[in-house]
Amino acid sequence: MGxxxxxxxxxxxxxxxARPLHGLAASVLFVAAGLAAGVAAAAxxxxxxxxxxxxxxxxxxxxxxxxxxxxxGKEPHHIYLTPDExxxxxANATSDTLTFLDPRTAQVQRTVxxxxxxxxxxxxxxxxxxxxxxNRLNHxxxxxxxxxxxxxxxxxxxxxxxxxxxxxxxxxxxxxxMQDSDExxxxxxxxxxxxxxxxxxxxxxxxxxxxxxxxxxxxxxxSDGVEVYDVTGKEPRxxxxxxxxxxxHAFRAAGDGRHVYVSNRVANTISKIDLQTMxxxxxxxxxxxxxxxxxxxxxxxxxxxxxxxxKLSVIDTQTGKLARQVNVGKSPHGVWTLDHAPR
Numbered sequence: 087m088g089x090x091x092x093x094x095x096x097x098x099x100x101x102x103x104a105r106p107l108h109g110l111a112a113s114v115l116f117v118a119a120g121l122a123a124g125v126a127a128a129a130x131x132x133x134x135x136x137x138x139x140x141x142x143x144x145x146x147x148x149x150x151x152x153x154x155x156x157x158x159g160k161e162p163h164h165i166y167l168t169p170d171e172x173x174x175x176x177a178n179a180t181s182d183t184l185t186f187l188d189p190r191t192a193q194v195q196r197t198v199x200x201x202x203x204x205x206x207x208x209x210x211x212x213x214x215x216x217x218x219x220x221n222r223l224n225h226x227x228x229x230x231x232x233x234x235x236x237x238x239x240x241x242x243x244x245x246x247x248x249x250x251x252x253x254x255x256x257x258x259x260x261x262x263x264m265q266d267s268d269e270x271x272x273x274x275x276x277x278x279x280x281x282x283x284x285x286x287x288x289x290x291x292x293x294x295x296x297x298x299x300x301x302x303x304x305x306x307x308x309s310d311g312v313e314v315y316d317v318t319g320k321e322p323r324x325x326x327x328x329x330x331x332x333x334x335h336a337f338r339a340a341g342d343g344r345h346v347y348v349s350n351r352v353a354n355t356i357s358k359i360d361l362q363t364m365x366x367x368x369x370x371x372x373x374x375x376x377x378x379x380x381x382x383x384x385x386x387x388x389x390x391x392x393x394x395x396x397k398l399s400v401i402d403t404q405t406g407k408l409a410r411q412v413n414v415g416k417s418p419h420g421v422w423t424l425d426h427a428p429r
Contacts, residue, residue, distance in 0.1 A: 130424035136415025159183040169213040177204035212257035219248035263290035294337035305334035330357040338379040341427025349376040381427040391418035
């Protein structure tokens, strides 16, 4: 989510202080002191964005304690790592800001202002571009990235309610779903021109493209499954619809190079799709309106935000059971950890 997938997706900035970390900081100091003696590094925290609380829950994946809540701007929805893997970006949609966090210590590094309505965000694999969608304001923004700062190159008017993004592996094409006009739109990244528009089923949300850049999957939140498109030609071609469950919404790769998970927000399930056969091969119960996901480094556990239940849910894919839930804030949306499976 190219550049290193160990992690996964501006003009002026002001600094914002973080609250003391206490338990996490103590853990980090302990590890630093013990590394010379062969003590293993502490697990990186899990970050959960509480969209209606304007903050981020920081969770210890060993004790499953919520260590702190970090204030952000209003409506933090999605999260992405910088290409140098030194900063985690929280996109605060209605505050027009990005909060930079240290992905291992959770310390606030800085706040960047002037990023208009950053609902979803993504860096290009060649590390030169940063793209955001303005979910409220109906545009897609293309920024140049120099390793520190963002420079707006072009703002492109889109269809209604741009939702999710994907950039192909060659950094040539940006795909964006348009939630309230039932469309997929492809942009040429170099020129920011629209290459094509294509109608989809109702309320397209997250987009996932296979590693060979040939097939695109889109979750239909207004329906009960995933549409699959061949995107190798001048226009996309619908090849299949995969029934998964009502409210198909967000994707996350399983880490094995063959499977992807999709959360079905209305059905309260997560489906596992085989990307070779384009069929569902497993399903897991995920209560509370499952939304965004991450996957543990060993591929065993799915971390999913339960949007309507104010919880982070942990699904054990070996047993198929709900392993635990952690209380977080209102309307938890994005979830991310540095120690995740390959994407």
